[in-house]
Amino acid sequence: MIHTQDVVFKMKCPYCPSKETKVLDSRETGENEEFTRRRRECLKCKRRFTTYERAELGDLVVVKKNGTRERFDREKLKRGLLKACEKRPISLEKIENAVDKIETELRDKDNHEIQSTTIGGIVMRKLKQLDHVAYIRFASVYREFADLASFQDELKKLIKKT
Numbered sequence: 001m002i003h004t005q006d007v008v009f010k011m012k013c014p015y016c017p018s019k020e021t022k023v024l025d026s027r028e029t030g031e032n033e034e035f036t037r038r039r040r041e042c043l044k045c046k047r048r049f050t051t052y053e054r055a056e057l058g059d060l061v062v063v064k065k066n067g068t069r070e071r072f073d074r075e076k077l078k079r080g081l082l083k084a085c086e087k088r089p090i091s092l093e094k095i096e097n098a099v100d101k102i103e104t105e106l107r108d109k110d111n112h113e114i115q116s117t118t119i120g121g122i123v124m125r126k127l128k129q130l131d132h133v134a135y136i137r138f139a140s141v142y143r144e145f146a147d148l149a150s151f152q153d154e155l156k157k158l159i160k161k162t
Contacts, residue, residue: 013042015045021043023039036053060106065117074103077102077103084135
């Protein structure tokens with residue numbers, strides 16, 4: 001835990017237009033302590049708020065099936081998981097945690113160019129652990145089931161493993 005008091009930081013207050021805040025408390029959070037949680041106080045309105053900071057890591061590049069490349073987009077990954085988990089009893093915290101774990105696993109790889117199929121496989125593995133219905137939803141799009149038989153085959157595999 002780091003205490004930083006009496007130091008003024010330029011951080012816009014979410015409650016008023018002031019950009020002068022002080023940090024009351026800082027601590028590392030999350031798996032592998034990748035986030036810094038800072039408790040702040042606005043010097044003008046005296047209200048307190050929390051920020052989470054994350055170090056900007058080198059860019060990951062996703063190599064798509066058609067050979068094109070694009071920057072890894074954490075929010076796109078999160079949207080995909082949210083869509084698969086829609087109307088399922090899965091908290092946003094669990095989804096965020098899954099996104100964190102997937103991104104960490106990708107960044108731990110030696111290569112910064114990652115095949116989209118690798119990402120899809122990791123997502124499927126995490127969803128299978130999280131929720132079987134969400135897993136099937138994602139698999140049906142990711143594996144591009146051509147017909148009902150291929151969908152049933154995937155369901156049978158899932159049922160055998162549970």
